[in-house]
Amino acid sequence: MAQGKSTQLIIAAVLAIFVYGVVAAMLGTLLPSFNLSGEQNGSVALSQALGLILASLAAGPLVDNKGKKIALLLALLLIALALFGLPNSGGDYDKIRLLMFVLGLGGGTLVTAANMLVSDIDASRRGSVLNFLNLFFGLGGMATPLISSNLLDNDAVKLCYLTAALTAVTLIVHFTTAVPGPTGERGFKMSEVGSLLGNPALWLLSAFLCLYVACEVGVWNWLVKYLITLGMAESAAKNILGWGFAFGLLIGRVVVSRILTKVAAPTVTLWAAVLMTVTTYGMLQSGDPTVAAAAVFLGGMAMAPVFPTTLAMVGDTFTRATATAMGIVITFGWIGLAASSPIIGAVSGADSSNLKNALLLLPACSALMVLVNLVLRPVLSRNRA
Secondary structure (H helix, E strand, O other), X not given: OOHHHHHHHHHHHHHHHHHHHHHHOHHHHHHHHHOOOHHHHHHHHHHHHHHHHHHHHHHHHHHHHHOHHHHHHHHHHHHHHHHHHHHHOOOOHHHHHHHHHHHHHHHHHHHHHHHHHHHOOOHHHHHHHHHHHOHHHHHHHHHHHHHHHHOOOOOHHHHHHHHHHHHHXXXXXXXXXXXXXXXXXXXXXXXXXXXXXXXXXXHHHHHHXXXXXXXXXXXXXXXXXXXXXXXXXXXXXXXXXXHHHHHHHHHHHHHHHHHOOOOOHHHHHHHHHHHHHXXXXXXXXXXXXXXXXXXXXXXXXXXXXXXXXXXXXXHHHOOOOHHHHHHHHHHHHHHHHHHHHHHHHHHHOOOOOOHHHHOOHHHHHHHHHHHHHHHHHHHHHHHHO
């Protein structure tokens, strides 16, 4: 790939992943402004998750057979429409759910297409490249709560319009960027469904990402709400989400992109799961803002390599129907969100008084990730043999 074309693709990929990071942090930042009950917040999160699930299932074959560009443009268009619509929902619960579903459709398509775009930039260093470029996901996630609390005075309307404008700019960049089309070599064919679905690595990677997303999105969606129940001001809680968790993701991916050149991906994700178990439990043990911010930062560091490194393992394992395999694994990630958010919302109660106990789901899922990783390791070794 020519240097100039590679640079253009990297810029396009960075913008797409940054937008995805901003969108991922939107719900947790917007929830306090919706003034909904705990159960309704859980239902709104479920609506977004259903959109993510449906989009990820469809995006894989779309990317494999029609190319990444059409999927990226469709994703960015849906996100922009949802974000322009949210400020005009009038706080109506049903409209909010519908718009979050559309946002999920756009987000699910974007994350599959953008990560495939990044994955193909340098296949020989897939894990390192995915972790490095996904640090812009952390940057986007950090920007959302920080801009909302420090520059926009927690104005949800301004935040939606600003993010919609950023998405529109990214849409224009992708429209004018030459993205390589599908070659047919890695395309999805119905005749290969049995081979793909019969590979245990696919289901173990799916289970691993399912548990991980339940943890990560649990923090994005519920941390601010949890800290507010401890008596923190909304702005302080959003700053902890931004400077703590999102910054931890960003720094962690910078560090891990170098580590992955020397340490195998399954080993990196195993230790990440161990550290997640410790840090997600620790972040629920203190209401002091400084201690909470430190624990949340360490939690972000622990989680940093999991999502992109898992997708790198998918790309290394499945050399055909790659985007379809990646879409299936990502879909199970969103199933983790779809399952965890309603559980957290229901256990937390209408007034969110039991939110701390509900969030113990996060260290529990992290511990299960350790077990899944230990089963996955020999399966990946047999696939490489």
